[in-house]
Amino acid sequence: MASLQLSRHARNLGVINSPAVLYKRILKELPRVLMIYDIDMPIEKAKATIRDRFYDNKDVKDHRVQEMLIETGYFALETSMLQHKQKNHLMHFLEGYTTPLEGDRKRLDQDSTILDQFARN
Secondary structure, three states, X not given: OOOOOHHHHHHHHOOOOOHHHHHHHHHXXXXXXXXXXXXXXXXXXXXXXXXXXXXXXXXXXXXXXXXXXXXXXXXXXXXXXXXXXXXXXXHHHHHOOOOOOHHHHOXXXXXXXXXXHHOOO
């Protein structure tokens, strides 16, 4: 069974209490995750969303809650990299429920060229 075990590795290094290390690791793996799940989103927008998620929890003062949030972040990163999540789970995390359905994004007709079919719009 493939396993990255990022959270256990970070806990053994003693850096599990550092949100900055988790943030850097997520940003490092973000292009790979977007490619694995074929998510048509600019990397800058995905980075901004992740940064906003970190800022949402900036006022947490309880040490135990901070550790739990960091451990959860490592677990989410690991499950994303091992492809244990579905694309809609990541889309909900990155964009929320307001994303259009994938079938509504691109409309092709009978006269579409091969370039139209593979264009990322």
